[in-house]
Amino acid sequence: MGTANPSSAGDGPFKIIFDRDICIGALPCVAAAAEYWIRSDDGKVDLKGATKTGENTYELVVDEIYNNKNINAAETCPVQAIKIIKMKTGEQIV
Numbered sequence: 001m002g003t004a005n006p007s008s009a010g011d012g013p014f015k016i017i018f019d020r021d022i023c024i025g026a027l028p029c030v031a032a033a034a035e036y037w038i039r040s041d042d043g044k045v046d047l048k049g050a051t052k053t054g055e056n057t058y059e060l061v062v063d064e065i066y067n068n069k070n071i072n073a074a075e076t077c078p079v080q081a082i083k084i085i086k087m088k089t090g091e092q093i094v
């Protein structure tokens, strides 16, 4: 694992919210954070270890030390299927 970005130290935890319905399987999330995102047989992706919170929505809480990769995943998703919430403030950062 890499080191934490000092500017984000103490900002975590973060909640990743994944809307699998709108995922088109474009896969930049897997390129950005392969520890979290894995290609699925149906052509979409799965968020490893996530909790199912709706018909096709999933959530996972992560520490800030992993956050930058998942920010990249969320920012590069072409359909905004990935959102990231700073849990301390409720602010949506992506």
Ligand code: SF4
Residues within 6 Å of the ligand: 022, 023, 024, 025, 026, 027, 028, 029, 030, 044, 045, 073, 076, 077, 078, 079, 080, 081, 082
């Ligand atoms: S980048 Fe977005 S659309 Fe592409 S596979 Fe990941 S979640 Fe799905």
